[in-house]
Amino acid sequence: MEEKENAIRVENLTVSYHDAYVLKHVCLTVLPGRLTGIIGPNGAGKSTLLKAMLGLVPSNFGATVWRGKLLSRCREHVAYVPQKSQIDWTYPTTVWDVVMMGRVKKTGWFRPFSHVSRQKARIALEQVGMLDYINRPIGQLSGGQQQRVFLARALVQEADIFFFDEPFTGVDYNTEKIIFDIFKQLAVQGKFVLVVNHDLGDSINNFDHLILLNKTVIAQGEIQAVFTEENLVKTYGGKINFLPHKNFLAEGRSNDLELDNRALTI
Amino acid sequence: MIWNWIIEPLQYSFMQRALVVAVVVGAICAVVGSYLMVQRLALLGDAISHSLLPGVATAYIFHVSIFLGALIAGLLSTVIINGIKNFSKIKEDAAMGIVFSSFFALGIILITVVQKENKIDLNHFLFGNILGVSTGDVRDTIVVGLVVLLTVILFYKELLFYTFDRLGAEAAGLPVIWLDTGLMILVGLTIVASLKAVGVILVLSLLITPPATAYLLVNRLHQVMWVGMIVGVISSITGMYLSYYFNLPSGPAIVLVAAGFFSLSFLFSPSQGIVSGYLKLKSRVNI
Ligand SMILES: Nc1ncnc2c1ncn2[C@@H]1O[C@H](COP(=O)(O)OP(=O)(O)OP(=O)(O)O)[C@@H](O)[C@H]1O
Numbered sequence: 001m002e003e004k005e006n007a008i009r010v011e012n013l014t015v016s017y018h019d020a021y022v023l024k025h026v027c028l029t030v031l032p033g034r035l036t037g038i039i040g041p042n043g044a045g046k047s048t049l050l051k052a053m054l055g056l057v058p059s060n061f062g063a064t065v066w067r068g069k070l071l072s073r074c075r076e077h078v079a080y081v082p083q084k085s086q087i088d089w090t091y092p093t094t095v096w097d098v099v100m101m102g103r104v105k106k107t108g109w110f111r112p113f114s115h116v117s118r119q120k121a122r123i124a125l126e127q128v129g130m131l132d133y134i135n136r137p138i139g140q141l142s143g144g145q146q147q148r149v150f151l152a153r154a155l156v157q158e159a160d161i162f163f164f165d166e167p168f169t170g171v172d173y174n175t176e177k178i179i180f181d182i183f184k185q186l187a188v189q190g191k192f193v194l195v196v197n198h199d200l201g202d203s204i205n206n207f208d209h210l211i212l213l214n215k216t217v218i219a220q221g222e223i224q225a226v227f228t229e230e231n232l233v234k235t236y237g238g239k240i241n242f243l244p245h246k247n248f249l250a251e252g253r254s255n256d257l258e259l260d261n262r263a264l265t266i
Numbered sequence: 267m268i269w270n271w272i273i274e275p276l277q278y279s280f281m282q283r284a285l286v287v288a289v290v291v292g293a294i295c296a297v298v299g300s301y302l303m304v305q306r307l308a309l310l311g312d313a314i315s316h317s318l319l320p321g322v323a324t325a326y327i328f329h330v331s332i333f334l335g336a337l338i339a340g341l342l343s344t345v346i347i348n349g350i351k352n353f354s355k356i357k358e359d360a361a362m363g364i365v366f367s368s369f370f371a372l373g374i375i376l377i378t379v380v381q382k383e384n385k386i387d388l389n390h391f392l393f394g395n396i397l398g399v400s401t402g403d404v405r406d407t408i409v410v411g412l413v414v415l416l417t418v419i420l421f422y423k424e425l426l427f428y429t430f431d432r433l434g435a436e437a438a439g440l441p442v443i444w445l446d447t448g449l450m451i452l453v454g455l456t457i458v459a460s461l462k463a464v465g466v467i468l469v470l471s472l473l474i475t476p477p478a479t480a481y482l483l484v485n486r487l488h489q490v491m492w493v494g495m496i497v498g499v500i501s502s503i504t505g506m507y508l509s510y511y512f513n514l515p516s517g518p519a520i521v522l523v524a525a526g527f528f529s530l531s532f533l534f535s536p537s538q539g540i541v542s543g544y545l546k547l548k549s550r551v552n553i
């Protein structure tokens with residue numbers, strides 16, 4: 001099928017920092033038009049996986065391939081939003097400056113930003129509801145506002161492949177909804193949307209596909225198929241308790257599983 | 267009155283030359299130093315300046331351009347640091363500590379050995395001597411100044427992205443290794459151009475203090491650069507005059523003026539200042 005050919009394939013990706021292995025023989029298929037979540041405990045290597053797929057950290061072994069090329073050679077098609085903790089929020093820059101960074105590559109060397117680029121930045125800021133904050137220094141934003149600014153930056157990149165590392169950190173319910181709506185729009189447009197997520201609560205139901213990761217891939221596939229107690233225990237180890245909870249999984253999902261109507265606390 | 271005070275020294279050509287160098291050095295140090303400050307690489311600037319000394323000294327001995335000597339010393343120290351890092355357990359910061367201090371020591375020895383016959387003075391390398399610049403120095407400084415400013419203007423948007431979010435920039439396809447290398451070359455050029463004014467030890471001050479002063483006042487990188495340039499230029503010129511009138515060493519005089527500006531900004535910056543913050547608090551309590 002055409003969709004299969006267009007998929008991003010991760011083959012045997014193995015990464016180590018110094019002596020310790022962080023990712024071992026990770027094999028994945030990421031499909032376009034789906035909202036794909038990566039979940040796993042702290043230190044599972046989720047961030048490292050995104051970076052290694054893009055070639056931002058060296059891998060010992062393996063490759064990430066898209067349309068017959070290494071993904072690290074197709075970076076002009078990629079928009080990557082790093083984990084919040086990797087950004088220096090004291091940097092002297094404003095919301096507007098950050099969003100315009102998304103247009104740097106498209107603008108090209110030695111040229112100023114075009115009128116079209118500025119227009120696109122305004123539209124993206126409007127979309128995430130941050131148009132009123134254009135001149136605000138980024139250090140003076142709330143956690144949710146910070147995430148939305150970076151989402152706007154990713155949008156103006158007009159990429160085909162979107163990688164978000166924990167975009168819901170420090171985000172309240174409303175902002176979470178705004179962000180998920182935009183993710184879904186991107187998926188509907190046939191983009192790749194790969195999101196590292198921390199929260200295992202209700203919001204997990206927004207994803208179409210899940211990848212459960214802890215150094216290796218524990219499970220991947222349609223959410224109903226892989227979001228099971230067994231897989232979660234394997235991913236998070238014994239540190240997890242399951243408590244009965246209504247509304248945990250959306251109705252109609254995972255009917256065939258014993259797991260529905262449960263919630264999880266760590 | 268004060269006008270005479272300003273004009274009088276300028277009838278001497280050595281003061282005119284010093285003035286030109288002060289302006290250029292004050293400006294480019296602030297611009298390049300802004301990048302160091304926002305990347306938290308202030309101390310790297312210090313380390314680089316120390317490691318360039320043997321190159322500068324060798325250039326004097328063989329009568330070649332000090333920029334060439336500095337470039338070679340810079341490259342050599344980088345190669346050795348990477349070598350130590352890659353082929354032993356020693357981490358990068360320790361490797362830098364070893365290499366930069368050794369280079370500095372080597373530079374001091376070279377200069378001490380040759381200073382008599384070449385009529386140069388170790389103190390001028392270490393602390394600067396802006397009143398002693400030659401016409402050739404002025405020309406070199408202006409050329410470097412133009413190169414640095416033009417490069418920053420041409421690559422401003424890429425360098426902003428890269429210094430703010432290295433991973434994001436790399437993921438978007440920017441050649442971050444080249445941006446990084448280019449930035450370090452700018453730092454090296456700026457430091458060498460500043461040697462005459464403030465010397466290797468004090469150049470850190472001109473790189474960091476004006477941008478830090480500006481950082482407390484404004485919120486965007488290019489504004490930090492502009493305000494930093496103004497602070498840097500005024501500090502250099504004022505320091506130069508103090509040096510002339512009170513027979514003070516020029517480098518330290520410049521540095522202390524810059525530090526004075528920083529103190530003012532630290533105390534009275536409308537948004538960040540200690541005193542202004544206190545006054546605001548007080549007026550709010552009174553209401
Ligand atoms: N630059 C680095 N150098 C050395 N070790 C690192 C580096 N980055 C990450 N690690 C280690 O690699 C492991 C995986 O880190 P990674 O950041 O990928 O985890 P994560 O799943 O994203 O965790 P979190 O949920 O906390 O973001 C951790 O044990 C971490 O300590």
Ligand SMILES: [Mg+2]
Pocket residue numbers: 046047048083165
């Ligand atoms: Mg992470």
